[in-house]
Amino acid sequence: MREPIPQSPLHAFGLASQARAVDEGCGVWANEIALLGYISLRGNSADPAFVNKVTSVTGVPLPVEPCSFATSGGIKVLWLSPDEWIIVCGGHRLSDILGGLRSGLEGIRSQIADNSGGYTQVLLKGRNALDVLQHASVYDFASLAPGRVVGTTFGKSSVYAHRMDEGFCLLVRRSFADYIWRYLARAAAPYGLGIAALEATGHAGHGVAA
Amino acid sequence: MFVLFCPHCREKREEEEFGYGGEAFRVRPVAPETADDETWGDYLFMRKNPKGWHWELWTHTTGCRKFFVVKRNTATNAIAGSWTLAEGRNVYDAEGGAG
Numbered sequence A: 001m002r003e004p005i006p007q008s009p010l011h012a013f014g015l016a017s018q019a020r021a022v023d024e025g026c027g028v029w030a031n032e033i034a035l036l037g038y039i040s041l042r043g044n045s046a047d048p049a050f051v052n053k054v055t056s057v058t059g060v061p062l063p064v065e066p067c068s069f070a071t072s073g074g075i076k077v078l079w080l081s082p083d084e085w086i087i088v089c090g091g092h093r094l095s096d097i098l099g100g101l102r103s104g105l106e107g108i109r110s111q112i113a114d115n116s117g118g119y120t121q122v123l124l125k126g127r128n129a130l131d132v133l134q135h136a137s138v139y140d141f142a143s144l145a146p147g148r149v150v151g152t153t154f155g156k157s158s159v160y161a162h163r164m165d166e167g168f169c170l171l172v173r174r175s176f177a178d179y180i181w182r183y184l185a186r187a188a189a190p191y192g193l194g195i196a197a198l199e200a201t202g203h204a205g206h207g208v209a210a
Numbered sequence B: 001m002f003v004l005f006c007p008h009c010r011e012k013r014e015e016e017e018f019g020y021g022g023e024a025f026r027v028r029p030v031a032p033e034t035a036d037d038e039t040w041g042d043y044l045f046m047r048k049n050p051k052g053w054h055w056e057l058w059t060h061t062t063g064c065r066k067f068f069v070v071k072r073n074t075a076t077n078a079i080a081g082s083w084t085l086a087e088g089r090n091v092y093d094a095e096g097g098a099g
Helices: A048-058 A090-102 A129-136 A175-191 B037-045 B084-096
Strands: A028-033 A035-042 A069-072 A075-081 A084-089 A112-114 A119-125 A147-153 A157-164 A165-174 A193-194 B003-006 B011-014 B019-023 B055-059 B067-073 B079-083
Touching: A028 A129, A028 A175, A035 A048, A035 A090, A048 A090, A048 B011, A075 A129, A075 A147, A084 A090, A090 A112, A119 A129, A119 A175, A129 A165, A129 A175, A147 B011, A157 A175, A165 A175, A165 B003, A175 A193, B011 B084, B067 B084
Parallel strands: A028 A193
Antiparallel strands: A028 A119, A035 A084, A035 A112, A069 A075, A075 A084, A119 A165, A147 A157, A157 A165, B003 B011, B019 B055, B055 B067, B067 B079
16 A cells, blocks of 8 residues: 655645745745644643643743744744644654653643644745735734734635744645635735745744655 | 724734624523423524624634624624623623623
8 A cells, every 4th residue: 555645735736846036026925834743732821730741842932922922943833722722843843742742741631633734834925925915814914023923814714824034924724725825826916926945944844844 | 894802812803803603691591491482482582682782792713713702882883892701791790781
């Protein structure tokens, strides 16, 4: 039997083969940050045992402040609601973080789910990136402060968005990824859309395949 | 269109991000199997539907996906405030449960 091959939700667009260095020729640059590990975590943020254990396993201080996120060592933890977070990591770190959380949180009221197949991320930058988001969403992205993550509308769908690399990072559900990418490409067309080459930066799993 | 404050995200957001949850603080009959038809029918179908101040549930669909309560004037769309369910219950009770 053949081994299953992980395929990103946007693989059909062939983005990797179109990627090139960012220049002034396009107003909007975007690409998918594909095939990362996503762990949905639920628990009580008022329980120090829970918070300390998660912090020690991930190496990232668990963000308990509403609409904030923290990142460290290539791992990113996003606050989604008062009792829910999503941990984004490179595929190679997934199993040891999952294992660490499952053994560490034994006996502590919590839920850990491997959601790696369920999400992807889209990087959006360039001088007109903000215009594209304003076409697509009701949120005032100009006022989005660094270190903040917001869940808001995107067309008829929704995304979690935060600032990254002088641009924005959109956390997208797999089932809506196709719709969101097409919406984004259509909205960006008047400004010129380029597919940005992803460089390894400090951020969670930039360019790290599973 | 109006702007609601989400007590979980601690931010004001556009109405489009939210879903409506109907009248808040409705009490389900403790024993539905023994409740008479009128009591059960009232619980299922009857709403206050006031013109004026109304306590209602909203859910932050695209954000934290939590329910919370809003006191909104149905005639003017003025909003007196929004609270988590527990905090809102205290305010609601302090007002004598009035709409």
